[in-house]
Amino acid sequence: MTTIDVPASRNYQVIVGKGLLSQTGSRILPFCKGNTAAIVSDETVWGLYGGTLEASLKAAGLTVIHYTFPAGEASKNGENYLKILNFLAENKLTRSDALVALGGGVTGDLTGFVAATYLRGIAYVQIPTSLLSMVDSSVGGKTAIDLSAGKNLAGAFYQPSLVLCDMDALSTLPQEIFRDGCGEIIKYGVLYDKVLFDKLLAEGFSFDREAVIARCVELKRNVVAEDEFDTGARQKLNLGHTIGHGIEAQSHFTISHGEAVATGMAIVARAGEKAGITSGDTVDAIHEILEKFGFPLTTGYSAQQLFTSALSDKKRSGGTVNLVVPREIGDCILLPTPVGQLQSFIEAGLA
Numbered sequence: 001m002t003t004i005d006v007p008a009s010r011n012y013q014v015i016v017g018k019g020l021l022s023q024t025g026s027r028i029l030p031f032c033k034g035n036t037a038a039i040v041s042d043e044t045v046w047g048l049y050g051g052t053l054e055a056s057l058k059a060a061g062l063t064v065i066h067y068t069f070p071a072g073e074a075s076k077n078g079e080n081y082l083k084i085l086n087f088l089a090e091n092k093l094t095r096s097d098a099l100v101a102l103g104g105g106v107t108g109d110l111t112g113f114v115a116a117t118y119l120r121g122i123a124y125v126q127i128p129t130s131l132l133s134m135v136d137s138s139v140g141g142k143t144a145i146d147l148s149a150g151k152n153l154a155g156a157f158y159q160p161s162l163v164l165c166d167m168d169a170l171s172t173l174p175q176e177i178f179r180d181g182c183g184e185i186i187k188y189g190v191l192y193d194k195v196l197f198d199k200l201l202a203e204g205f206s207f208d209r210e211a212v213i214a215r216c217v218e219l220k221r222n223v224v225a226e227d228e229f230d231t232g233a234r235q236k237l238n239l240g241h242t243i244g245h246g247i248e249a250q251s252h253f254t255i256s257h258g259e260a261v262a263t264g265m266a267i268v269a270r271a272g273e274k275a276g277i278t279s280g281d282t283v284d285a286i287h288e289i290l291e292k293f294g295f296p297l298t299t300g301y302s303a304q305q306l307f308t309s310a311l312s313d314k315k316r317s318g319g320t321v322n323l324v325v326p327r328e329i330g331d332c333i334l335l336p337t338p339v340g341q342l343q344s345f346i347e348a349g350l351a
Contacts, residue, residue: 025060034096042071104130105137112143116158131181183258240264246309262295271349303347
């Protein structure tokens with residue numbers, strides 16, 4: 001078991017290990033001063049783990065209520081956001097009670113935004129059940145819902161009180177969903193840690209899950225501690241995301257986040273090489289590791305289509321989009337790119 005302290009506007013711990021789900025009741029008590037815990041989960045994850053979590057919370061003396069919604073990105077919307085707020089109000093939750101997000105990134109983002117805004121802020125605990133949410137969305141306090149114009153366009157920075165990454169939850173993940181999280185893990189290696197990158201390249205899917213997840217959380221912790229509100233260094237975590245979000249949007253989210261980000265990394269690396277930023281060896285290494293994990297190196301969508309999606313991306317600032325471009329493995333830069341040049345940059349990466 002590994003514990004990582006995250007210093008932020010609310011300090012908290014991320015605990016990575018086995019058997020944590022059944023320990024949630026005792027671990028949540030310091031953050032739930034009232035007597036009610038409200039679990040938010042999608043219907044699939046609730047069927048797998050809802051009973052275990054509910055039993056743990058009740059054993060700790062808490063009253064438990066739960067809200068479930070259909071699994072999938074399409075549920076991360078304003079309608080469900082308002083339904084959950086009304087559910088909490090109807091059940092008379094107070095600011096002394098707590099929310100528990102049980103599930104992947106959709107659940108965590110949605111529940112976190114509810115927690116940030118219900119009664120102007122209520123404690124919440126993240127229990128991520130996918131590899132992607134363990135290493136990415138559950139840590140750092142970004143909460144959001146999607147709008148029709150784009151992904152994550154309404155949200156708040158709001159840190160959880162505790163994050164519990166139970167390795168046992170990974171045992172029920174389909175291989176394609178586990179692979180999805182590997183896209184984000186590879187991203188951390190490209191950004192910050194050549195040792196991690198080389199380890200993943202050598203071991204493929206057989207990597208030590210607890211050790212690698214803990215390392216990714218440590219890397220994200222370091223970035224959040226430096227730039228909690230995403231105005232500088234934290235923007236590097238968007239490697240592959242501007243193009244990746246465009247791929248997701250163009251596919252109507254039939255292409256997963258991790259796969260889209262992986263493809264986005266490959267495209268931006270090739271464009272970076274043509275711009276004289278990325279070394280050829282780095283492009284080759286990124287191609288090799290993505291192929292090892294079964295990710296596509298390009299997309300059938302055009303530069304025009306991806307550019308159109310990028311115009312509504314939240315990382316745009318006025319007439320500029322901050323792209324993250326690798327120079328070498330473990331060394332990336334922020335490249336402010338005028339909107340008028342973005343389409344040609346994407347085109348270079350698609351060729």
